[in-house]
Amino acid sequence: MYRTGDLVRRRIDGRIDFIGRVDHQVKLRGFRIELGEIEAVLEDQTGVTQAVVVAREDQPGDIRLVGYYTSEAPLNEATVKAAMGADLPAFMVPTHLVRLETFPLTPNKKVDRKALPAPVAKKVAAPKPAAAPVVQAAPAVAAGTAQDSGRLQAQIAEIWSTVLGVADISGRDSFFDLGGHSLLAVQAHRSIRDELGAKGLSITDIFRFPVLEDLTARVAALTDPAAAAATTPVRSKAPAPVAAPAVAAPEPVAATAAAATPAPAVNDRAQARSDAMARRRAMRARRSA
Structure with missing residues (x-):
């Protein structure tokens, strides 16, 4: 009706029942979040083949973002979160990351988000900090x-x-x-x-x-x-730094060698998702104009 993205049902008496959303937009602590944007960033991480992000409320009143992904080998959760934090604000970085062998599917062969498992309570392995003073x-x-x-x-x-x-x-x-x-x-x-x-x-x-x-x-x-x-x-007082020996600057590398270096591979799925999200935002802007 107002193109808000809400899915509703009109009753015979004129009342409207809210059913849900036609997309995967959620509201978390006052912020409206498009889960597809988080999924695109998660899929863009090295080693991730597919990703799904949902907002779970396993405890009443405590809504958290949980990212599910598939990969050939387990990934360091703290490292992935830090990489995602470079492209997303803090409130859009998932609280938990769960690795799955395969995603549960509906009879229509779509990801069954309601069947995704709850994250297991465990301590996150943080990266090793720098050596602290004695x-x-x-x-x-x-x-x-x-x-x-x-x-x-x-x-x-x-x-x-x-x-x-x-x-x-x-x-x-x-x-x-x-x-x-x-x-x-x-x-x-x-x-x-x-x-x-x-x-x-x-x-x-x-x-x-x-x-x-x-x-x-x-x-x-x-x-x-x-x-x-x-x-x-x-x-205790930290020891005085030792002056590093002078090192001769390396010879400049020829431009042809730099040009011959192959560019890093881009996740096609993440790129396609990012393009789709950009088109969706452009369509909403045209509708509201």
């Missing part, structure tokens, strides 16, 4: 204080696991890298304040200290300032 512990640290800090970190990790649906959380994991967002941050903040007695913890602390160890230190400072000061690590 940390030298303060000399006067009681064993009981270290045990209390470890117990507090385990309690916060359990809260994260309940909120995020992710198991096996380590001290250097980030709340947002594990799938957290602003709404889940509010839930985690409320649980930490109520269960651990950190009444001085503000919602901004969840964003300032997204890493589990850092948030644990913050909560410890609010609940027991004396113990938190005793367990503060002392960072």
Whole structure:
């Protein structure tokens, strides 16, 4: 009727029932998202042969984007997410990626999105960070204080696991890298304040200290300032950088050799999908004009 893309049914009395969408557009935390655009970016990743993205609500009120793909070999989820983040805003990067051998199909040989499996709760393997500076512990640290800090970190990790649906959380994991967002941050903040007695913890602390160890230190400072000061690590001075030896510049390569280098292969499926999405946006613009 208004060319909004909504699929409706008109009753005899004139009322209109909303059935769904004629496309795969969804609304997530205030943003209207075209799932086909995310699928095109996912299919453009090296090793991906086919991709489907859906918005799942496995827990009431918690809608998350889940990307399903097929490939010859498993891919590193953190690496794929980082590559997708270079082409998409953060709210369009799927929270979970699931590799399938084949996609479930309907009797019409189309992907059965309702039959796609729920993602399994597991920890995301993040890329290895750069070498951190040597940390030298303060000399006067009681064993009981270290045990209390470890117990507090385990309690916060359990809260994260309940909120995020992710198991096996380590001290250097980030709340947002594990799938957290602003709404889940509010839930985690409320649980930490109520269960651990950190009444001085503000919602901004969840964003300032997204890493589990850092948030644990913050909560410890609010609940027991004396113990938190005793367990503060002392960072040693980094060694002075060594001057690198001078290296002669390489000879320029002939232009003919550069021209002979073959261009990287382009995923035909991803290119076709991107062209289709561009035509769809152009058609909508003409209709609204």
